[in-house]
Amino acid sequence: MDKENIGNRTGVVLAAGFGSRLNGTVKETSLKPLTPVAGTPLIFRVIESLKIAGCKRVVIVLGHGYEEIKQSIKERYEGPLELVYAYNENYDLQNGVSVLTAREYVEDEFVLTMADHILEKSLMQKARIHTPPEDGATLLVDYKIGTIFDMDDATKVLAEDTKLKSIGKQIEEFNCIDTGVFLGTQGLLKALEDRYQESGNVSLSDGIQELARRDKMEVLDIGDSFWQDVDTPEMMAHAEEQLAKKSISV
Numbered sequence: 097m098d099k100e101n102i103g104n105r106t107g108v109v110l111a112a113g114f115g116s117r118l119n120g121t122v123k124e125t126s127l128k129p130l131t132p133v134a135g136t137p138l139i140f141r142v143i144e145s146l147k148i149a150g151c152k153r154v155v156i157v158l159g160h161g162y163e164e165i166k167q168s169i170k171e172r173y174e175g176p177l178e179l180v181y182a183y184n185e186n187y188d189l190q191n192g193v194s195v196l197t198a199r200e201y202v203e204d205e206f207v208l209t210m211a212d213h214i215l216e217k218s219l220m221q222k223a224r225i226h227t228p229p230e231d232g233a234t235l236l237v238d239y240k241i242g243t244i245f246d247m248d249d250a251t252k253v254l255a256e257d258t259k260l261k262s263i264g265k266q267i268e269e270f271n272c273i274d275t276g277v278f279l280g281t282q283g284l285l286k287a288l289e290d291r292y293q294e295s296g297n298v299s300l301s302d303g304i305q306e307l308a309r310r311d312k313m314e315v316l317d318i319g320d321s322f323w324q325d326v327d328t329p330e331m332m333a334h335a336e337e338q339l340a341k342k343s344i345s346v
Contacts, residue, residue, distance in 0.1 A: 103150025103224065106202050107177075108280075109142050110194045110300075111211030112159030112187040118212075121329045127161040129211040130168055133326055134339045139169060139211050141346060143177060148220040149207045149277075153178040155198040156211075159187020192288045192298035199285050208278040212326045214335045215277065217345045219321035223277055231283030232312030235260060235304065237272040239317055244273055245334045249327065251301065253315065260313040263301050272315065275323045278304075283312055 115128025122131055129139035139156070146154050154177050158165055166181050173179060184197040195208065207223060209215070219236065228234040237253050244250050252270035254262045263274060278284070278300075287310075288303035307313035322344050324335040338344050 103152060105149065105151045106206045107143075107146030107149065107151035107154040108195065108198045108202065108206055108208045109139070109146070109154060109156045109211050110191055110208070111139060111165065112157050112184040112194045112197075113191070114160050114187075115212070115327075117328045118326065118332065121332060127165055128326075129158075129161075129165050131326075131332075133214065133332055134336045138213075138326060139165070140173065141214060142209060142211055143173065143175065143179070145209065145213075145215040145217075145220045145346070146207055147175065147177055148217055148224065150224040151177065151207055153180060153201075155180045155182055155201045157182045157184050157194040157197050159184045159194070189297050190299040190302075192292065192300045192303055195300055195303070196285065196288055196292060196298075199289075202282075202285065204281055206280050208280050210276045210325070213276045214322075214324045214326060214339065214346060215275075216322040219275070219277065219318050219323055222316060222318060222321065223279060226279055226316055228279040228281055229312055229314055231281055231286075232307050232310075232314065233278055233280040233284040233304065234314045234316050235263075236275045236277040236279075236318050237315045238275050238323065239272045240320075241271075241273060245324065245331060246328070249325070250274070255315045258314045258316075259311070260304065260308050260315050262308065263304050272317075275318060276325060277323075279316075283307065
């Protein structure tokens with residue numbers, strides 16, 4: 097994709113956590129965003145995915161390992177996107193706080209994902225052409241429950257038609273899985289801020305559930321597209337195995 101085909105959206109990458117379960121998997125680094133999967137560091141895979149989704153600027157929210165990760169990206173990234181670095185000093189809190197850290201750089205519609213996800217090109221192309229509901233958000237979901245590598249670790253979702261009804265790792269009734277890709281608006285940021293002001297902490301799922309209560313939260317089926325969260329050595333091995341197949345395009 098050349099510069100003329102870059103979209104106008106802002107991308108947001110959550111990369112502030114400790115990534116402790118992946119620590120020690122590779123000798124090159126102990127920092128998850130810089131961990132290579134099939135030869136390419138996770139953070140660069142995600143930046144490329146956001147370009148496919150129509151982003152011209154990407155806000156990378158960092159915390160643990162801030163300076164080292166930032167410097168490594170600046171030295172190695174040669175792509176066309178504008179990269180902005182936001183520091184979440186409270187990176188020991190839940191991931192919704194990281195989303196709020198990016199708020200000053202986000203005007204309206206944005207694409208949100210995690211630094212440790214492998215996302216097939218066709219999945220991000222679906223995100224590119226989708227518009228979230230006004231003052232709400234859309235979560236890309238996977239109905240292929242039988243293909244999920246680690247169901248215990250997955251965030252479950254209950255959806256009815258295009259509406260998200262509930263979300264969480266422990267919910268008992270669900271019919272699809274959170275892929276970690278969101279199309280958001282200021283409505284999502286406001287929902288997160290409201291919950292944060294109440295308790296001093298907030299998860300992304302908290303904000304999503306709040307939007308669901310307001311009937312402002314939708315889902316988008318990824319169909320046959322592949323994705324994989326890379327949170328453990330086992331997940332990494334599975335991702336590399338899938339990437340080795342010619343049918344997976346990222």
